[in-house]
Amino acid sequence: MPYRLLSPYLALGLATVTLAGCSKEQSQQQAAPAPMVAVVTIKGEQLPNIIELPGRIEAVRTAEVRARINGIVQRRLYKEGTDVGEGAPLFQIDPSQYRAQVQQGQAALQRALAARANAASVVARYKPLVADRSVSGQENDAAVSELRQAEAQVAEARAALAQNQLELSYTTIRAPIAGRVGRAEVTEGALVSSGEATLMTRVNQMAPLYAVFTESNSAILDLIEQVRSGQLKIASLNAVEVHLVLDNGSDYGSPGKLDFTDQSVDPQTGTQTIRAVFPNPSRLLTPGQFVRGRLQVGTVGGSVAVPERAIQFQGEQASVIVVGDGDVVAARPVQLGAQVKGRWIIRSGLKTGERVVVDGWQKVRPGQKVRIQGAPKAQPAAPAAGR
Numbered sequence: 001m002p003y004r005l006l007s008p009y010l011a012l013g014l015a016t017v018t019l020a021g022c023s024k025e026q027s028q029q030q031a032a033p034a035p036m037v038a039v040v041t042i043k044g045e046q047l048p049n050i051i052e053l054p055g056r057i058e059a060v061r062t063a064e065v066r067a068r069i070n071g072i073v074q075r076r077l078y079k080e081g082t083d084v085g086e087g088a089p090l091f092q093i094d095p096s097q098y099r100a101q102v103q104q105g106q107a108a109l110q111r112a113l114a115a116r117a118n119a120a121s122v123v124a125r126y127k128p129l130v131a132d133r134s135v136s137g138q139e140n141d142a143a144v145s146e147l148r149q150a151e152a153q154v155a156e157a158r159a160a161l162a163q164n165q166l167e168l169s170y171t172t173i174r175a176p177i178a179g180r181v182g183r184a185e186v187t188e189g190a191l192v193s194s195g196e197a198t199l200m201t202r203v204n205q206m207a208p209l210y211a212v213f214t215e216s217n218s219a220i221l222d223l224i225e226q227v228r229s230g231q232l233k234i235a236s237l238n239a240v241e242v243h244l245v246l247d248n249g250s251d252y253g254s255p256g257k258l259d260f261t262d263q264s265v266d267p268q269t270g271t272q273t274i275r276a277v278f279p280n281p282s283r284l285l286t287p288g289q290f291v292r293g294r295l296q297v298g299t300v301g302g303s304v305a306v307p308e309r310a311i312q313f314q315g316e317q318a319s320v321i322v323v324g325d326g327d328v329v330a331a332r333p334v335q336l337g338a339q340v341k342g343r344w345i346i347r348s349g350l351k352t353g354e355r356v357v358v359d360g361w362q363k364v365r366p367g368q369k370v371r372i373q374g375a376p377k378a379q380p381a382a383p384a385a386g387r
Contacts, residue, residue, distance in 0.1 A: 033371070034370050035360060035371065036360060036372075037321075037323070037329075037359060037364060037370045037371070037373060038360060038374070039372055040358050041353065041354070041355050041356075042304050042350050042351065042353060042354045043304070044301070044302040044303065044304060044352045046299050046303070047299060047303035047305055047340065047345055048298075048299050048300075048338075049232055049296070049297050049298050049300045050295070050296055050340060050345065051215070051294070051295045052292055052295075052338060053214070053215055053274070053292070054213065054291075054293075055212055055214075055292070055293045056211070056212055056288065056291070057209055057211055057212075057285050057288065057291060058211075058212050058287055058288075059179070059204040059206070059209060059210070060208055060209060060210055061179070061204075062202060062203070062204050062205070062287070063175075063177045063179075064199055065090060065200045065201045065202065066198060067093070067173070067192035067196075067197065069167055069170045069171065069194050070191075070192065070193050070194055070195070071094050071097070071098075071171065071191070071192060072093065072189065073091055073093055073094075073186055073187065073189065073190045073191075073200075074094050075091065075188060076187075076188065077090055077091060077092060078090050080181065080182065081180065081181070081182070081183070082180065083178075083179065083206070084178065084180075084181050084203065085178050086176070086177055087174050088175045089172050089173070089174055090173045090181065090201060091173035091200055092171065092173075093170075093171040093173065093192065095171040098164065098168040098171055101164040101167065101168070102161065102164045104164070105157065105160050105161035105163075105165075108157045108160060109158060109161050112156070113154055113157075116150035116154050119143065119147035119149075119150040120150075122143045122146070122147070123143045123144055123147050126140045126143050173200060177203055177205060178203075178205065179203045179204050179206055180206045181201055181202070181203050182201050182202040182203070182204070183201065184200065185198075185199045185201055206286075207279060207283070208277050208279050209278055210277055210278075211242065211244060211277075211291055211293055212273060212274075212275050213274045213275070213276075213295075214269070214272065214273055214274070215271060215272060216271050216272075217265045217270050217272055220272055223297065231301070233298050233299050233300075234298035235298070239257075240276075240296060240297055240298075241255050241256075241257065241258075241295075241296045242256045242257065242276040242293050242294065242295050243255050243256075243293070243294045243296075244256070244278065244285075244292070244294075245292040245293075246284075246289075246291060247290050247291065252278070252285070252291070254278060254281075255278075256276040256278035256279075257276060258276050258295065259275060259276060260273075260274070260275040261273075261275075262274070274295075294338060302352075303345060303346075304345075304346045304350050304352060305343040305344060306320060306343060306344055306346060306358070307343055307358050308339065308342055308344055309358055309359065310344075310356050310357065312331075317333060318333070318334050318335070318336050319332060319333045320349075320361075321357040321361040322350075322355065322356055323355040323356075323370060323372070327370050327372060328368065328369050329357065329361075329364050329367070329368055330367070331366050332350070334347075334348065335348040335349055355372075357370075359373070360373075
């Protein structure tokens with residue numbers, strides 16, 4: 001058969017084979033079962049109202065150790081960055097001058113005591129002589145006056161000696177509180193001054209510690225309105241539990257308690273200060289540390305939450321896969337609240353009764369029909385009677 005007669009037949013055969021292959025592929029796709037997914041049905045719950053705020057750790061007590069006398073620093077008596085007890089010695093200032101002043105004070109006291117003893121003996125001698133007028137009353141009055149002056153000089157010498165001894169004690173600089181002592185601000189050989197109140201080091205109490213947060217006044221007013229309307233239930237502000245998230249994203253294990261809310265608003269920022277107290281047995285928290293606080297301020301009725309694994313993230317946008325009518329899935333953007341016990345609280349985007357895919361959403365696409373894991377299978381129709 002000529003070539004020109006063969007070409008139409010050959011083209012028709014190729015088209016037939018192609019159509020048969022496409023039909024087979026389509027039938028295979030139609031025969032593929034719908035993917036299996038696990039879902040959770042959204043229910044309204046009484047969930048905790050979590051407020052996240054940035055904050056900073058502060059010491060409950062901070063003491064600046066300053067010089068109370070003038071002198072040369074001889075020694076540093078502590079190791080920087082260690083815990084010290086109240087009254088622990090920190091620095092030694094040269095005591096030579098102050099020891100000499102104590103000795104001078106002691107000598108002055110002894111001189112005053114001797115003068116008082118002499119004046120007292122004169123008064124004692126004059127006393128019987130005044131009755132028989134061997135000593136005039138004027139002389140007796142002068143002796144009594146000298147005795148009183150001598151007693152005043154003794155008191156003055158005692159006070160001066162006490163002041164000298166006090167200044168001598170100031171040559172040993174001690175920790176005013178128990179806590180962790182910081183780095184030394186002066187070194188051996190440095191001249192310190194009481195007039196300038198030279199800063200020598202700092203001591204911070206490390207347990208417990210404060211976490212200080214700020215919240216806008218408008219947000220606090222909204223919170224008060226929710227409490228008044230009954231939407232938010234709070235037992236007591238003193239019972240508000242606070243959890244910390246550290247700067248590296250890890251959770252601080254020990255919860256704290258809210259203990260102070262400032263009643264004044266900062267006019268520059270429009271915020272109020274909120275403070276919580278935390279135990280710090282392992283010394284993991286340090287003053288100045290940045291943290292995030294998660295305040296559990298009461299509970300809110302009718303809230304919804306989904307497991308963490310149901311949430312998909314594209315940048316900062318969160319979404320879930322929702323199973324609608326006919327078991328067809330669709331993507332739904334949601335606004336997230338806080339994480340509570342392995343679940344995300346949903347602020348908006350979902351309502352009660354909807355079904356959210358928690359497992360298997362990676363293998364489905366919007367508009368696709370799915371099978372629900374654990375759903376009852378459709379039963380085949382019963383055969384008609386007589387067949």
